[in-house]
Amino acid sequence: MGAVIITGIALICILSVIYRFLSINGSIAAFFTGAVICYSFQWQGLIVLGFFFLTSSLLTKWKKERKQDRNASSEEKNGRTAGQVFANGGVALLAAIGDIWSADSIWLIMFCAAFAAATADTWASELGILSRSKPFHLKEWKKVEPGLSGAVSFFGTSAAILGAGLIGASYYFLYPAASIPVTIIIIFSGFMGNFADTLFGAWFEQKYYCHICKTETESKWHCKNKTEKIFGLFWVTNNVVNFSSTAVGALIAGGLYIWVIN
Numbered sequence: 236m237g238a239v240i241i242t243g244i245a246l247i248c249i250l251s252v253i254y255r256f257l258s259i260n261g262s263i264a265a266f267f268t269g270a271v272i273c274y275s276f277q278w279q280g281l282i283v284l285g286f287f288f289l290t291s292s293l294l295t296k297w298k299k300e301r302k303q304d305r306n307a308s309s310e311e312k313n314g315r316t317a318g319q320v321f322a323n324g325g326v327a328l329l330a331a332i333g334d335i336w337s338a339d340s341i342w343l344i345m346f347c348a349a350f351a352a353a354t355a356d357t358w359a360s361e362l363g364i365l366s367r368s369k370p371f372h373l374k375e376w377k378k379v380e381p382g383l384s385g386a387v388s389f390f391g392t393s394a395a396i397l398g399a400g401l402i403g404a405s406y407y408f409l410y411p412a413a414s415i416p417v418t419i420i421i422i423f424s425g426f427m428g429n430f431a432d433t434l435f436g437a438w439f440e441q442k443y444y445c446h447i448c449k450t451e452t453e454s455k456w457h458c459k460n461k462t463e464k465i466f467g468l469f470w471v472t473n474n475v476v477n478f479s480s481t482a483v484g485a486l487i488a489g490g491l492y493i494w495v496i497n
């Protein structure tokens with residue numbers, strides 16, 4: 236059984252490189268993450284990981300042309316790198332390692348909340364870019380162009396709730412010990428992780444200016460030219476923001492679990 240699952244994970248990683256969901260180092264990182272998650276949280280953990288990975292990969296590819304216009308899609312052209320894999324899945328991986336270290340039901344809750352936050356964030360940003368109405372930037376306190384971190388829209392917020400809800404629902408239906416209160420904790424924590432992502436993005440994330448099309452962006456390259464850095468701490472990249480927001484989601488879930496359930 237174990238060998239079949241490991242072969243399956245390897246096969247998905249190879250296909251992900253072929254379809255450019257993952258770069259080569261990204262697929263090695265994903266294989267390692269998947270194997271540890273399966274060891275700690277069984278095949279159900281892989282389904283939770285799979286829901287995040289499949290929906291975020293497909294949403295990133297979806298309407299790519301229009302997103303590239305707005306140039307805010309987070310994906311590199313050869314798929315997600317190892318850095319991006321650990322930015323989204325690193326906290327979940329740490330929860331899986333925590334479960335090996337000391338078997339306690341809290342790790343599974345934190346694992347699910349980390350992926351609820353990652354899914355909420357990806358759904359919100361990949362769908363939020365397509366919003367027809369301009370999102371509202373929390374720090375600048377005004378409407379901005381869709382695609383910038385730190386801005387919220389009704390459309391993006393609804394997508395975040397649905398994304399966290401998908402992971403909460405999969406936890407509920409996959410694990411026999413699951414209960415409604417814990418499912419609600421996971422969905423709430425995932426949404427709060429996404430909200431933390433918006434706040435980090437608004438206050439700390441690097442921003443660049445493109446002199447060709449005269450817009451703000453988060454990438455070092457825009458319109459095939461190097462952009463100029465106008466704002467942000469040098470170490471606060473999109474990966475650092477994503478990792479932090481999944482950590483916030485996991486920590487809120489762990490705290491609520493101890494406080495409400497135990």
Ligand SMILES: [Zn+2]
Binds near residue numbers: 458
């Ligand atoms: Zn440009």
